[in-house]
Amino acid sequence: MAVHTGIGFTLLGGGIVGLAWNAAEPESREAPAWLALVAAVAVATVTLCMWYALSSGNAPGLAPRVPGVAPESTLPNVTLATGLLTAILLGWSVREGQVSRRRARWLEVTNRALNEEIQTRTRMEPAIQQLAAIVESTDDAILTTTLDGRIMTWNPGAERLYGYTRAEAVGKHVSMLHGRQHNDAELFRKIVKGERISRLETENLTKDMRRIEVSLTVSPILDQSGRIVSASTIAHDITDRKLLDRMKDDFVGTVSHELRTPLTAIKGFIELVADGEAGPVTDTQREFLQIAARNSDKLGVLINDLIDMNLIESNRLEVRLVPLDLAAVLADVASTFRVMAQSKGLALRQNIAPLPQVLGDSARLIQVFSNLVSNAIKYTPNGEVGIHAAATDAGVEVTVQDTGIGLSREEHAQLFTRFFRGRSSVVIEAGGTGLGLVIAKAIVGRHEGKIDVESRPGEGSRFRVTLPAWVAAAAGPDGSRPD
Amino acid sequence: MAKILVAEDEKQIADMIAFKLTNSGHQVIRAQDGEQAMKLARSDSPDLIMLDAMMPGLGGFEVLRRLKADATLRSVPVIMVTAKGHERDVLSGLRGGAVDYVVKPFSLKELAARVELALGKEQPPTTP
Numbered sequence: 001m002a003v004h005t006g007i008g009f010t011l012l013g014g015g016i017v018g019l020a021w022n023a024a025e026p027e028s029r030e031a032p033a034w035l036a037l038v039a040a041v042a043v044a045t046v047t048l049c050m051w052y053a054l055s056s057g058n059a060p061g062l063a064p065r066v067p068g069v070a071p072e073s074t075l076p077n078v079t080l081a082t083g084l085l086t087a088i089l090l091g092w093s094v095r096e097g098q099v100s101r102r103r104a105r106w107l108e109v110t111n112r113a114l115n116e117e118i119q120t121r122t123r124m125e126p127a128i129q130q131l132a133a134i135v136e137s138t139d140d141a142i143l144t145t146t147l148d149g150r151i152m153t154w155n156p157g158a159e160r161l162y163g164y165t166r167a168e169a170v171g172k173h174v175s176m177l178h179g180r181q182h183n184d185a186e187l188f189r190k191i192v193k194g195e196r197i198s199r200l201e202t203e204n205l206t207k208d209m210r211r212i213e214v215s216l217t218v219s220p221i222l223d224q225s226g227r228i229v230s231a232s233t234i235a236h237d238i239t240d241r242k243l244l245d246r247m248k249d250d251f252v253g254t255v256s257h258e259l260r261t262p263l264t265a266i267k268g269f270i271e272l273v274a275d276g277e278a279g280p281v282t283d284t285q286r287e288f289l290q291i292a293a294r295n296s297d298k299l300g301v302l303i304n305d306l307i308d309m310n311l312i313e314s315n316r317l318e319v320r321l322v323p324l325d326l327a328a329v330l331a332d333v334a335s336t337f338r339v340m341a342q343s344k345g346l347a348l349r350q351n352i353a354p355l356p357q358v359l360g361d362s363a364r365l366i367q368v369f370s371n372l373v374s375n376a377i378k379y380t381p382n383g384e385v386g387i388h389a390a391a392t393d394a395g396v397e398v399t400v401q402d403t404g405i406g407l408s409r410e411e412h413a414q415l416f417t418r419f420f421r422g423r424s425s426v427v428i429e430a431g432g433t434g435l436g437l438v439i440a441k442a443i444v445g446r447h448e449g450k451i452d453v454e455s456r457p458g459e460g461s462r463f464r465v466t467l468p469a470w471v472a473a474a475a476g477p478d479g480s481r482p483d
Numbered sequence: 484m485a486k487i488l489v490a491e492d493e494k495q496i497a498d499m500i501a502f503k504l505t506n507s508g509h510q511v512i513r514a515q516d517g518e519q520a521m522k523l524a525r526s527d528s529p530d531l532i533m534l535d536a537m538m539p540g541l542g543g544f545e546v547l548r549r550l551k552a553d554a555t556l557r558s559v560p561v562i563m564v565t566a567k568g569h570e571r572d573v574l575s576g577l578r579g580g581a582v583d584y585v586v587k588p589f590s591l592k593e594l595a596a597r598v599e600l601a602l603g604k605e606q607p608p609t610t611p
Contacts, residue, residue, distance in 0.1 A: 257537065257566040260566040260587040260588055261493055261496065263587070263588040264496055264499075264566075264587040264589065265493075265495045265496055265499060266588075267588045267589075268496070268499040268500075268503075268588075268590075268591050269499060272499065272502060272503065272591065275592075277502070277503070277506050278502075296588070300588050
């Protein structure tokens, strides 16, 4: 009876293992991790049950057993040993099977990845070679550094610019190039944060302690997972450009002084004679002297425009912003140009509403509106010129409107580019440098305002300048803004 | 009639200014450089000084600084004459204690008007 019970349990155990096996995903054919354990436990349980059944079946009616003596007591023990051994072997083999299958799969995946990488590399090889050739041949210094500034790579451009060979530079700290002009720690802090430093113009030191001026672009280098691992630096030598800039500035400064002094004498002596301070003048003489005076004024404007243009190009146009009443500025401009308008038979209308204060440089704003109004008068053969100003949500809007020759689409597009002048006979006759509007735009820009134009040929033009209102809390105590 | 010291190294410009101011009824004394301007300011006690910013040797701004540092000359109004319209020059002139400035090329009528204004004007407190 006990033997039958044992066999029954064995079948039951086998059934459990079989069910568990089937429950595992059929496609993967890979036993789940717990299967080995279940199988082993099942076999072990069956064995223990059989052993119990066998030994209890023999027990009743038997004299107390003497170990190793009773022959009928060996069967349960053999069964137990065999069963446990089977359980261990079964567990171990299932586990081994799993491990080897997993390994095979891992190998397969790795192999596929390797193949893909080889293919990618093969595809990228020409591109990499090209990039390497560019890095090797450029005149710019290109170097990579660790995130704390140690030099890792150093191209021939860097050898030429700084004088250190690759062997000398690699492993050193970049501070050897920087002198004390900028803060390395600050720069690398930005890089670590993922920021890029673009065209930082600074001074560097060469191996022979020469100071050179460079434009630096420093960018973070990321690894495949997107982590910032190092920094690349491109240094462009701008020593010559800086020298040229300085020479140009000096030249413009000298020329403007050298032109202004004789012009002062010309203007002044013409004035003295024309005003009759040096003796009586005939009407014809006065008329001729006035022509000479007007032309010397034009020369004066040209010189000022050239100086302003130089300031704008070198980003040194200064504005001194103070809270001011734009209505007063506009009234001033209107009164200056009233005579000029009248002499051409044009009406000069002004419609200036009460305006909020704006932050502005009055001399510069007078320059802007004088330019717009004088252009309007110059390019309007008949009709009128209007100056309108009104408060808007954001600040102040000033329009200078005329009934003049207007602008073609082509002229419109180029209006704010330097030296641009219209081609009509009116424009040519009126004269001008083609700098006024460029300067006006730059000045308005320094006031954080905008200038635009609406115009059609023959229908006049409408220039609109918008300036932000002054909000007292946003400005410094004197309303000035740091430059 | 006022006594006006004109410090200007360009002879023709100085001639021109002197002519205009004399015609306007003033007495003009002339200096060709900064040192001479300092000397004449002390010896001739002018009522107004016109200083060219760019003079050889002692420049106009330096003369201005010395005038304003001198207890007896501090109260004499100074008009700066400059060939640079730069904001910075103008401001350093005004901060240095000049009452006014003119930028070359200037109109003589305007210059004469500014002279009259400066002669009539009370001296603003100066910060040396």
